[in-house]
Structure formats: structure tokens, C-alpha cells
Amino acid sequence: MIILCAALLLLLIFVSYRYYKIKKMVTADLPYITDKLDKIIENQSTERLLVMTEEKPLRELLVSINTLLDYHQEYIADGSRLRMSMNRMLSNVSHDLKTPLTVVLGYIETIQHDRHYTSEEREELLAKVNGKVIEVGNLISKFFDLARLESNDWPIEMQKINVNEVCRETILGYYDILNSKGFEVAIEIPEKDIFIHADRQALKRILENLLSNAIRYGKEGKVLGLALQQDENQVIIEVWDRGKGISEKNAHQIFERLYTLEDARSSSTEGSGLGLTIAKRLVERMNGSINFTSVPFKKTLFTVKFKS
Template sequence: MIRVFLEITLVVIVFWQFCRIQRFKSEMNHLCDELDSLLDGQKGFLLFRTNNEQVQRLTVSVNVFLERVYKKNAEFKIIKKELREMMVDLSHDLKTPLTTLSGYVQLLQLRLKEDPENIKSVEQILKKLKIKTEQTNRGIMQFLDIAKIQSGDMEISKHQIDINRLCKEVLMEYYDVLELNGIYVNVQIEDKASMIISDYNAICCILRNLIDNALKYGMDGKYLGLAVKESDDTISIEVTDHGQGIEKDEQEFIFERNYRAKAVRQKNNNGSGLGLSICSKLAEQLNAKLRVNSIPHEKTIFKLLLEKS
């Protein structure tokens, strides 16, 4: 009697295990079918009910993995779009200055052919050629800078630097273009040193972009102001122009990549809209603040606030 009972029990256990295995195989096959459909491009998650704890854990893990994949794919699409836009911007922004450079070279060749002794005329053309070459070079560097920032390749290395000396050195880089265009320069920088712990190259990059922006969009005002002001906790660098300015409702957007103010778009200015975006991203990495205050057709002030500590 006991033997018969044990045999029946064993048969029941074997049958139960067999049904469990079959159910598990069925669930796994169903999971595989859903995964295959997802791999074919149907975005979604595994929606599967089961009492099997291992299958539940596997489903959750797969869904977490899928969520990460979808997030990475979305990021890749954004980067791909930005890269495409950047290449379009680069080709567009280089076309005009390269055409201008080519024109200056042709004019130089013509003047030398007509009158090889006219050194003054040649020097004027060479001066314009030098300025345009430097502007083109800065434009290329903007694209390289924004690419480095977005990829995380731009490293911040903080050391003790003299802000007053840095600002004067950067401003001297623009001596030729300021003189050629008859721009009045108002410099408010003390002769004594103003020391701060920060990244020299990053601050230079921000200042160059702010000056480029002032010259590009504020040239009509024939004015450029550069001031360094110091308080107990901060040092501020201010770049001022008397150009067309920025409307109040647009000031919060100007630090976005590729954004150009309405007045700039109406004038068909060839700027890429990258300069201020670079400034904003670098300021963020320096734990600095970048602010703008503009009264259209009167004055525009960009202020970089650097903490001393």
C-alpha cells in the first residue's frame, strides 16, 4: 500500500515538474518572440505576466536594459543632429570669409602687377588680409571649442592668474581691427594685479568670444568697453558695446546654441550663434556666472562674474 502511494506521489511530482518546465519554456519562447519584435524596430517594453520569480526578474532586467538603450539612442540622434547642423554652420560660415580672403589675394596680385612700387597700397591690403584671416581662424576655433565642450574633452585646469593682465593681453590681439574700423576703446583696468584661481585658457576663450560678439553685432556704435571690477568676493569682467542691442524678451535665449537675436537675423549677419553658447558652457565649468544687460540701440553689457575663493 505504501509502495503504491509512493509511486503515485512520484508520478504526480514528475508530472508537476514536467508541466512547470513546459510552462517555463512557453514563457521563455514568448519572451524571445517579444524581444525579436523589439529588435525589428518596434520600440516598447516587455509586458509579461508570470508567477515565476526568475522570469519576472529577467523581464525587469531586460526592460531596464531597453530603457537605457532607448535613452542612448535618443542621445545619439541628438548628437547626430547637432553634428549635422554644426557641419552645415561650418560650411556656411567659412564660405563668406574664405571668399573674402580669396578676393584680397586677387586684389593684392593685381596691385603688384599694376604698380610693384606701391608699397602703401599693398600694406593696406595685407593688413585687411591679416585681420580677416584672424577672424576666420577664431571662427574655426569656435567650432572646435564647442565640439570639445560637448564631448567632454575640454579639461579645466585652475591656477593662480592675474585677471587684469589677462584682459589687457586679449584686448591687444584686437588692436588692428579696432584701429582699422575707428572704434573708440574705453579700458577700465587697474595697473595693479587682481589675482584669482581659475583656468587661464577658459577665461581667454570667454573674453575673446565676448569681444568678437561686441565687434560683430555692435560695430555700428564704434565703441568697445572693457572693465575689470573687484569686490570682496568676486571679480567681474565687463564687455560693453553701443550697437543694436538685444530685446528684453530675447536676452534669456541668447546663450543657447545657434540662437541669434531677431535684429541680427533681419540684418542677415553671418554669425553662427556659437560664441555665447561657448561662453555660457565654459562659465558653468568655471562655476562662474555670465549675465547680460542690454538697452537696444544704446548699450549692451556682458558681465562674467568670477568667485575669488
């Protein structure tokens, strides 16, 4: 009987202790957690909830809350990065459209108000106007292409294609411009045919964008290369130049929408900054990868890889 009473007494003590601990949690810990959480959210703070407790359920709750806070902070950071990207994009869009349109208006005003031009000179000015209008049209077309890619509205028809043929066809399309700009061209395309499953037009567009980029920013080096190779697992396409390259501070932005090198806008061969973005999106749509390395005036290399 005495043993039974002792056992009941111990049980009562344990229940009382648990009751006290739970009461403390409810009356002290939970109000503190609620108040601290409200302040973290209100101030957009990076703080986390720290409560010393032996209660396993409360510890698990704190872990879950802190995980949600981490997700919340990442969501806020992503939103901030997106707003910055959009602001830069709008600024660049305005610049890229305004510049050629300003030139067009200048030519038109000259033609309208200056009566001293000969017919031949007027024809030359009109040809320049036409070139700028085409430039604006191409830019708008790129915007449209990027919008289609990001909304998954660009149809990709995966089929077996001959990569050698696409590479040769694309580089030949740039023969005249490379020749006129005095580029030395290094082409390494094997005689043995290499095949991958991809969209032919999309692959050609990728190569065109990479070659255009190499011509635009590699003009000081006067050398451009295109190489194709295959190993056991993948097909590798490389486009390289020996121009001014890409500095480390710009490397993380090179594939962003409408990003151009800082001094590109003072150049006579401005780029919209869309070409590399479109190339990256197309490569990813075809389950490939694209990356680059750059040593200014030595070698800037873009590498595209697809599974063989």
C-alpha cells in the same frame, strides 16, 4: 500519508504552472521582443518595448533593453546634431575664407591691369590687400587654436595671477579702437587686488574675445563695460554692451563653432564665430563657467566666474 500526497500534488501543480509560464515566455514573449526590437532598430523608431508580464526577470530585462534604446536614440540624435554643426561649420569656413580672398584677388587684378593708378593709389590698394591677408591669417590661426583646444593640445599653466592687472592691461589694449569708434567705456575694477589660479594668457585671450564681440555687435549702443568683483566663493568678470544683443532663438547657439548672428555676414565687421567658442573652451579648461543674458539695445552681458 494523505497530507504528504496533498503536499506533493500542490508542488506538482505549482511546478507545472511555472513551467507553463516559462514556456509561454519562451514561445510567445521572447520571440515578440526579438521581432519588435529588430523593427525598432531597423526603422530608427522611438518606440519602446512594452510587455505585460508578472515575471520579474523578464520585467528587469525589458527595463535594461529600454534603457539601451534610450541611449541608442540619444547617440543618433547627437550624431545628427554633430553632422548639422559640421555642415554649418564647413559652410561658414568656406564663406569666411572666400570673402577676403575674393577681395584680395579683386585688388590684385586691379593693380595688374589698370595702369592709370598713381604710385600712391597702388600703395593704398596694396595696404588693403595686406589687411585682408592678415585677416585670413588671423582666421586660420583661430581655427588652429580651436583644434588645439578640442584635442587638449593647448597647454594651460595654472598659477596665481592678479586679475585686476589682466583686466586693466586687456582693456587698455582696446583703447584706440574704442576711441575711434566713439564708444563710451565703463570700467569697474576695484583697487584691492583680486587673485585666482588660472593661466594668465588664457584669461587675457578670453577677455579679448569678449571685448571684440562686444565691439562688433554692440556698436549701435556705443557703450561697453568691463567689471570685476569678488564674493566669498568666486571671482566674477563681466563684459557688457548695449548693442543689438542676442535673440532668444539664437541664444542656444551662441557658443557653437563658427556660429554668427544671421545678419553679421552682411556687416562690414564680420566675425568668424570662433571667438566665443574659444572663450568658452578656455574658461572650462580652467574650471570656470561662462554664461550670458541679453536684452537687445539695453544690455547684453557675458559673465565669467572662477572659484576664488
